[in-house]
Amino acid sequence: MVASQTNRENSAPRLLDLYRTMVRIRAFELACEAAHKEGKVTGAVHLSIGQEAAPTGVCSNLRRDDVIASTHRGHGHTLAKGAAAETMMAELYGRATGCCGGKGGSMHIADFSVGMLGANGVVGAGIPIIVGAAQGLRLRGSDAIAVGFFGDGATNRGPFYEGLNWAAAFGLPVLFVCEDNGWAATTRTTSMSGGPGIAARAEALGVPTTVVDGNDVEAVDEAAASLIAEVRGGGGPRFLLCETYRLKGHTVHDAAPYRDPREVEERWTRDPLRRARDRLLALGVGAAEIERLEAEEEALIAAASASAEAAPWPLPAAAFDDVQDNGGAAWAN
Amino acid sequence: MVASQTNRENSAPRLLDLYRTMVRIRAFELACEAAHKEGKVTGAVHLSIGQEAAPTGVCSNLRRDDVIASTHRGHGHTLAKGAAAETMMAELYGRATGCCGGKGGSMHIADFSVGMLGANGVVGAGIPIIVGAAQGLRLRGSDAIAVGFFGDGATNRGPFYEGLNWAAAFGLPVLFVCEDNGWAATTRTTSMSGGPGIAARAEALGVPTTVVDGNDVEAVDEAAASLIAEVRGGGGPRFLLCETYRLKGHTVHDAAPYRDPREVEERWTRDPLRRARDRLLALGVGAAEIERLEAEEEALIAAASASAEAAPWPLPAAAFDDVQDNGGAAWAN
Amino acid sequence: MGELSYLEAAIRALRDEMRRDPLVWAVGEDIGRGGVFGQYRGLQEEFGPERIVDTPISEACIMGAAVGAALVGTRPVVEMRFSDFALCAIDELVNQAAKNRYMFGGQGRVPLVVREPIGLWRSSAAQHSQSLEAWYAHIPGLVVTAPATPADNLGLLTAAIRCDDPVVHMENKNLWGLRGAVPDGDHVVPLGVASVIRPGRDVTLVTWSATVHDSLVAAEEVARQGVEVEVIDLRTIWPWDRGRVLDSVARTGRLLVVHEAVKAAGFGGEIAATVAEELHGRLRAPVRRLGGPRIPVAYSKPLEDVYRIEPARIAQACFELARAAAA
Amino acid sequence: MGELSYLEAAIRALRDEMRRDPLVWAVGEDIGRGGVFGQYRGLQEEFGPERIVDTPISEACIMGAAVGAALVGTRPVVEMRFSDFALCAIDELVNQAAKNRYMFGGQGRVPLVVREPIGLWRSSAAQHSQSLEAWYAHIPGLVVTAPATPADNLGLLTAAIRCDDPVVHMENKNLWGLRGAVPDGDHVVPLGVASVIRPGRDVTLVTWSATVHDSLVAAEEVARQGVEVEVIDLRTIWPWDRGRVLDSVARTGRLLVVHEAVKAAGFGGEIAATVAEELHGRLRAPVRRLGGPRIPVAYSKPLEDVYRIEPARIAQACFELARAAAA
Numbered sequence A, B: 001m002v003a004s005q006t007n008r009e010n011s012a013p014r015l016l017d018l019y020r021t022m023v024r025i026r027a028f029e030l031a032c033e034a035a036h037k038e039g040k041v042t043g044a045v046h047l048s049i050g051q052e053a054a055p056t057g058v059c060s061n062l063r064r065d066d067v068i069a070s071t072h073r074g075h076g077h078t079l080a081k082g083a084a085a086e087t088m089m090a091e092l093y094g095r096a097t098g099c100c101g102g103k104g105g106s107m108h109i110a111d112f113s114v115g116m117l118g119a120n121g122v123v124g125a126g127i128p129i130i131v132g133a134a135q136g137l138r139l140r141g142s143d144a145i146a147v148g149f150f151g152d153g154a155t156n157r158g159p160f161y162e163g164l165n166w167a168a169a170f171g172l173p174v175l176f177v178c179e180d181n182g183w184a185a186t187t188r189t190t191s192m193s194g195g196p197g198i199a200a201r202a203e204a205l206g207v208p209t210t211v212v213d214g215n216d217v218e219a220v221d222e223a224a225a226s227l228i229a230e231v232r233g234g235g236g237p238r239f240l241l242c243e244t245y246r247l248k249g250h251t252v253h254d255a256a257p258y259r260d261p262r263e264v265e266e267r268w269t270r271d272p273l274r275r276a277r278d279r280l281l282a283l284g285v286g287a288a289e290i291e292r293l294e295a296e297e298e299a300l301i302a303a304a305s306a307s308a309e310a311a312p313w314p315l316p317a318a319a320f321d322d323v324q325d326n327g328g329a330a331w332a333n
Numbered sequence C, D: 001m002g003e004l005s006y007l008e009a010a011i012r013a014l015r016d017e018m019r020r021d022p023l024v025w026a027v028g029e030d031i032g033r034g035g036v037f038g039q040y041r042g043l044q045e046e047f048g049p050e051r052i053v054d055t056p057i058s059e060a061c062i063m064g065a066a067v068g069a070a071l072v073g074t075r076p077v078v079e080m081r082f083s084d085f086a087l088c089a090i091d092e093l094v095n096q097a098a099k100n101r102y103m104f105g106g107q108g109r110v111p112l113v114v115r116e117p118i119g120l121w122r123s124s125a126a127q128h129s130q131s132l133e134a135w136y137a138h139i140p141g142l143v144v145t146a147p148a149t150p151a152d153n154l155g156l157l158t159a160a161i162r163c164d165d166p167v168v169h170m171e172n173k174n175l176w177g178l179r180g181a182v183p184d185g186d187h188v189v190p191l192g193v194a195s196v197i198r199p200g201r202d203v204t205l206v207t208w209s210a211t212v213h214d215s216l217v218a219a220e221e222v223a224r225q226g227v228e229v230e231v232i233d234l235r236t237i238w239p240w241d242r243g244r245v246l247d248s249v250a251r252t253g254r255l256l257v258v259h260e261a262v263k264a265a266g267f268g269g270e271i272a273a274t275v276a277e278e279l280h281g282r283l284r285a286p287v288r289r290l291g292g293p294r295i296p297v298a299y300s301k302p303l304e305d306v307y308r309i310e311p312a313r314i315a316q317a318c319f320e321l322a323r324a325a326a327a
């Protein structure tokens, strides 16, 4: 496994772009949290607050025709891959104009038009899917690649293992991205895991692994850029392990009493947005420019929320659409 | 991972015992093969011919109250754990006196009275089961241990991964024994596997691994003895990787045309029985003694076959027994 | 007689059984902090981490390990969190747990309980809302329970834990907060025994789990217009209480089965078919089923509601059945 | 019109579709050497290892990868070897493949076929003999096919491959060697259309897969004594051909469903319940089902045979139904 090196000349414009995406995700998540409190967004909602850097750094190196699979915590991946906040927010509000027409909600957010093949309600289930997407892309003769995001908790599931082995055995164009936030719901993942860690597991399956500070968006960006080039170049699968932290509860319902408040407090000091912002300032970007960017993104999300709220609800009849061509709607009882 | 050292002073009596078990397994398998040809034994039958050393070497270090889980290729494990050839053969003949009353057959051979908790028709499925058995034994305060046998092909299944992680995370008294015969049905396992190999995978999951020549029964015996002592001593799980070969087809129906005949021929020269026999002779054991032992075992198996053939078939009504206490037989329709 | 919630009743059942029998233990993700619904609250504090066992996210191994632990004589209670996640452990449940006793000729027993919360709940969408009791009823070797009340959750979970065979215990996520009277002391609801929770002469309504409550509402409603519905809470799906259902339909001549699960190939088909087979000549109206449409559950409320069976629809079906009687 | 075995018909279906559409491919263990039953014989030679893809023993990943590959526009044909092993991939099939189209609001399609060989076969015992078509019929999003003849295996597998939704194609292990006439050229059996393979006025017998043949034997037998049975091979389990079945029963007034799967909560319940619901007033006898007892399949012949439904039992049931008519 290779520790990522940093080389950050002339990086302000790039970092501004990355920061913009992170700010968008954060604003989206905060709006979502607030809307949930008001009962406008319902169900289990898992926020990416604190984990914005990994989706941002990785997806900023992808093409639109590259595909990704996500997890229950999928808003960040979806936005980073280029989905519109508006249709996403409409989805969370359950409206007809939502990217899934209101059928998915947070746990099944997806935007196939930008190659975001879906969040998933089943931990780890996206991994075999993304591996197969890579196989399908190769069969089609495409040079698009596939990226699978998942959490540390998912690395204890069989499909993680089968998926990595599969990708390695077939030399598939997949990048695996693990956002290791240390926790799987109320459980510390290391307390339930044997062996030296996730990187060693991936390596033992033949997937070369890079470990990176997952709260340093530039580090993620840089590592992802080179891994994605290797994957697209036919080098077979790669694994990027991003060390990060979930700054909020597991879901919006979770106050996370099982965590030491000092741990959380300390982690806030490593907030990826704050770090990127400090670094922008250090690189000489003016506070005014940063604030303008922040305001723009906040306005964009506010508009998305307003538009979602004004959007029409799906008609009940839509519940019978898109089940299947044979034996679907006509068979409704 | 530790390469097994050999230290074979005064080993003739021990080796004679081991050889006896291997001869018994071989004779059983040959009888079974013949009976299958005659249509007396039916269904899919997977023979252990060529793989007698691993079950023999491992089980000779187990207590009766230790438990094992086996695979589709389970006759050797069952005999080595101490089951009677007679009830086993009766099972394969489908008779009422069989160890499973005729319900299991080859793929579900089991003898709980000697701690043999079952062959399994599903590759890898025995692994979580044996891990749980270890957990149950610990909960009961027993110092018995659990041993899981499986093949190389099983190491690509999720339950293998989940099971090893589980055992490591909980520090359970399990010995994992992989009989790596190179093949999974018609597929060379290495052709479908990423990474450096099975041992690296087990180590990455926190299970210390020993690799041994699985056709050298003394080497297996010695390695198993020390690993089992560690496991029983509370050291947590251990992994024994036995390199071996299946000298016959995958099932009795399989002529194995997908293998190079020279590969098979070469492997016959490393037949574990032949090696043990040569070594006994080298240790000064007389040919007559060896032949007497062989004749005894062959007679025992011949008697088992004869007795199986004479045994009664199960009554059809027995098909309704042992389904479940509530909603079983009384609900038969 | 105290009052407990459905969730508290489950805690009491498990706690009492764990006190009674040191070989009873529970295993599942996050249960050390009380479990995802709080249904293990306080138990790790009392019984420690060796008996209230947190696990990795490894459903297949959770279930498989429970099979092994059961084979050596312990009594694991497996938590699957949402019944949907049990789909990651189906080989272990169906090929291993359910068949073990039979396939090895009765050498072993697999006294495990799998808790699989079912049902629509709070915009949970397609992968957190399923009710697959019909699947397990189809599998030889399994017992299937689905309590509708706190008392039955106490009594059936207790019975499940004491049962020597694998039991799939399907609690309904929407009922966790439901409060109700619960007997003091040892309370066991025998497996396979339905409960007539409202007597009636006109229509036999068979149901279980959350739809029991909707059915009662509907029964009250139609009673105001003179139709008396006998509501039978099946409680155990396998073995189902055929005798009690047939007796009732023999009297009323009319059957309505109501379940939240998809109607197509749902367990209502088994009941309706059995009644039609056994009581054809005594039926005053055709048998009838209400179940979910054959669509996944959607997130958005207006779409989710399409899946839901409201008391009004149940009442309507009862009226129609009763009217057919007159004809 | 040529003659092919059921197995050869499947090879032809897959070969022709792979020639027609370069995005059709197959994936499963050992299929490069022809597959465990020979049902992929010769295909890797023609299409190479990138389209006839051997895999690790990783059922969950086989199925999950097929979902992903389908989402990007290819058409994978998944081989599960024995339907029993598909139980290692149920999350992938039921939570992922079946729900994808719906839960993402129609953004994606999952045009995959899962081949799941079913049925009793050669002393295969509890873990290699199951028929779980009822499970899949219960799952929104899935199509389920179960051909009984070479021509239908050709036509249904072709239809399954061309279908834009996931199809569970359940071939019967006992029928691989069965020979029969097969149309030349493009042969597609439409999904959801049953086939009346024997007309009759007295009893409607609905069946599928291997029991089609036992049912025909029984029908001939009872015909010799004047009872004319209309045998309907359902062919597609979901969507089942309700119209054709109801039309037939409307004429005969008698229904017998025969399937090898366990009777309890089997798909026969759906059919019998539907007929009882829809045609109660026109039934001349109670609906009737024959299915496996709710026991695992045992190895030994006398025990295995207890599970088996022989033509004699089917004939007996037909007589009883016809006699009830007279009454």
Ligand SMILES: Cc1ncc(C[n+]2csc(CCOP(=O)(O)OP(=O)(O)O)c2C)c(N)n1
Binding pocket: A071, A072, A073, A121, A122, A123, A124, A150, A151, A152, A153, A154, A155, A181, A183, A184, A185, A189, A246, A250, C029, C057, C059, C081, C085, C088
């Ligand atoms: C197969 C499965 N098991 C359990 C769950 C319940 N669950 C949802 S998220 C989660 C924790 C996942 O942890 P991790 O993979 O680290 O992702 P994170 O939540 O930290 O982003 C669990 C256990 C599930 N959705 N699917």
Ligand SMILES: Cc1ncc(C[n+]2csc(CCOP(=O)(O)OP(=O)(O)O)c2C)c(N)n1
Binding pocket: B071, B072, B073, B121, B122, B123, B124, B150, B151, B152, B153, B154, B155, B181, B183, B184, B185, B189, B246, B250, D029, D057, D059, D081, D085, D088
């Ligand atoms: C889950 C599952 N997949 C596939 C099979 C079919 N199958 C039976 S044995 C076997 C090969 C197993 O190989 P390995 O684990 O190396 O054991 P060996 O046969 O070499 O002893 C396969 C694929 C099965 N029984 N179970």
Ligand SMILES: [Mg+2]
Binding pocket: A151, A152, A153, A179, A180, A181, A182, A183, A184, A185
């Ligand atoms: Mg995590």
Ligand SMILES: [Mg+2]
Binding pocket: B151, B152, B153, B179, B180, B181, B182, B183, B184, B185
């Ligand atoms: Mg092998």
